Amino acid sequence: MAVVAAARVRPIWSADDKLLFAVVAAAGLFFTVFLLFPLATLFLESFRDQRGAFVGFANYLRYFETPSLLDSLWNSVWTAVVTTVIVIPTAFIFAYAMTRSAVPGKALFRATALIPILAPSLLPALALIYVFGNQGMLRHLLFGHSIYGPLGIVVAQVFYTFPHAFLILATALSGADARLYEAAEALRASRLRVLRTVTLPMARYGMVSASFVVFTLVLTDFGIPKVIGGSFPVLATEVYKQVVGQQNFQMGAVVGVVLLLPAVIAFAADQWAQRRQVAVVGARAVPFVPKRRPLRDGPLFLFCVLVSALMIGLVGVAVWGSLVTFWPWNLTLTLRNYAFGTFISEGWGTWWTSVRLSFCTAVIGAPLIFVFAYAMERARKGAVVASFLRFLAIIPLAVPGLVLGIAYIFFFNAPANPLGFLYGTLTILVLNSIVHFYTVGHLASLTQLKSLDPEFESVSASLKVPILRTFARVILPMSLPVLLDVAVYLFVNAMTTVSAVVFLYAPGIMPASVAVVQMDEAGFASPAAAMATVILLTSAAVKGVQVAVDDWLSARTQAWKRR
């Protein structure tokens, strides 16, 4: 045998390798242009003055010397903490009832709990104003306190964030291994001890995760404090005031960066918690089936009824308010509030803009996210680039919509930017929405791809089948339900979001959610509620379509799942 060193090998790239790498490169370009560059511009802008000269930390110093701005930071943080402290136990008990008890009507409770996701965050705030506002019928119940301010913000946020916390906690609690409970029972542990030693530890990281999600949602939500915050300043409204009200873009950039910080910290902590969430359910786990136990199920049932009643009540009030002539003095029903043209110049056109925006976001975004995820996951060449992109893909989750919105203004409105023509078009709203909601779709796609055998592509290569064909014939058909899920998620979020688009819309393309804010600001509370109701109904309709399409899909393309 030769003593010389063996020859090094430079593998030749196959057509598949080139194709996948091209997609990875496209994803890299997408993230660079629509995420990194705007955020970098925002960051740089916060160190400049109005004329663009570098001023170091001068803007930040001014920020911390302005008491009203500093107050808004503190207000944001404490309302977020209070909301989290209220939501997490409530959502936990609700999730516990859904997963670990035998209460009747679970499907109905579950659906009810998810209603707020379909509506803009403004809806609960508007409803609260109907009930407890200056003209509210139950105003006296507040004993002189005002709903406008922290009280209203926290209550509305609890309502708005509840489904998010519930979903995470229900997932954390649903993967129970019955054998653990049987073992605990065999060892004669008391029920309380089982709860303390088996159930709670299992949901521990779910609770951490849910807490951070709720905290971040409250911190970065714009709609609720805008509508019900009154003169109580929070970060989100402050950014808006600086940028839109005072045209002080530099201070807007500073507040944006300040807003980014807690969100990024919460995000990092959440990632940490998720990594520690070990799979408690092994492949051999025996699913836990709760037995009837009246002493537990009775109170839980009442609790669920109460929560659901509040959910439906609040949404109901908003809908009802949108249908009456003059709240609360003249309660005759009317559809006048739905003639949006009389309150805002673009009228029903805003709804049509929202539908187009949401449709494009879903139809372009879902395939884009899935194809990018596929290339990142399966590319054999450029693995370093792909893993960096996988990191980039989770960043949007930590970037509040408002921050992304301002960042887009700075970047795309810059005179030197060749992409400036996008500014003020529906296209930029679509791109912004795709980036804003990218991460959840990406993670869902990744989970789906990881559930597919990684050797599908190897087998195809050995059979000399191009990867495109295997993607079209195997990967895509098997992933259609997930793709549909992602599309509907994008649609509903693009339909309901206010935060990012409020900075980016232009005359002629005002989204319906922004119209809600505008009409409310102009004193048209009932038309605002009407528009929020229309948004809710649109989202619900799309959800309904999803269920129908899902059934059709599973009948048509998922036949292989049947045994």
Next chain:
Amino acid sequence: MEGSVARASTKGQACATEPSLIVERVTKRFGAFVAVEDVSLVVGRGEFVCFLGPSGCGKTTLLRVIAGLDPQDEGRIIQDGRDVSALPPSARDFGIVFQSYALFPNMTVAANVGYGLVSQRKPKAEIDRRVRELLDLVGLADQAWKYPAQLSGGQQQRVALARALALDPGLLLLDEPLSALDALVRAHLREEIKSLQRRLGITTIMVTHDQDEALSTADRVVVMNRGRIEQVGTPEEVYRHPRTLFVAGFVGRMNSLPGIVLDSAHVQVGAVQLACRSAAERAAGDAVHICLRPEDLLPAAPAEIGTRLPATVRGVEYLGSIARAMLDAAGLPLVMEVQDSALRRLALRPGAAIEIVIPPDRVLLFDRAE
């Protein structure tokens, strides 16, 4: 073709037929970890070779290197005289069956088997004919319209095999194809794979961690450990004449005791002197591992030649056709395997005193670092 296979199986290190695959000084790293280190191997045409080793020994990595799925960092792969080292998998000539089978779950059995044929733009009638032929070959002609989830594990494995054979590859790669199956199905299928391989005369490499599987199917066994090849040989060679202590311990069961070479015919282990033929190859005073197969310890009979030792039975593990007796033989802890019939005859019970014979030609010696 059967003849050439039989011929190949009588040879050891080198293959008898013309080489189908040459692996030359291949090294594969994953970061700092060296998964395969400077491995060379020649596989003959029509030969059935098994890569055998514990998990993490690099056997699957070597298979994936040969397929081009994880290209090597150094070294060459030459298939049928063509250097394929730098080629992507799609430009090489092999069929592969994975441990998970990787059957496309949304396609019928027929569509799975014909998947590669469709891309070759063959006429539909020809594809149908070939698919039928392949399904006949693996005995699944009546299952063509089922989906993989509707088949048993063994049937899925056969579909994967038929699919791998569809393009008439020159090389068949099997990555632990049987490890997901029940013991019975497994034994049955490995015979089937072997006979199919003989009938088609296709060069085959199978990765396995199961020594029974390797010994019963392979013409030659490649025993691997820590990214290197420990020994290449026929099943008999690997079992009877292990070249390293690792092979001795990994393939089959082994009594292994530290000892010293006394002279050209004896070794000393504990207080016992054993007659040992291979001591002739070593110098007196060498530190060695003394290895004895459990079935080579014989219950003493007048005609047997070898070292006789008195032994006490400490325990008996009953395994059906054979039994394993834990012995204390003049202070040495030894395991002996006897046939069930011998067990009855000898009345091996804990506490029983017997005499055993150790044939000098069955005592294996390996270097021992002091």
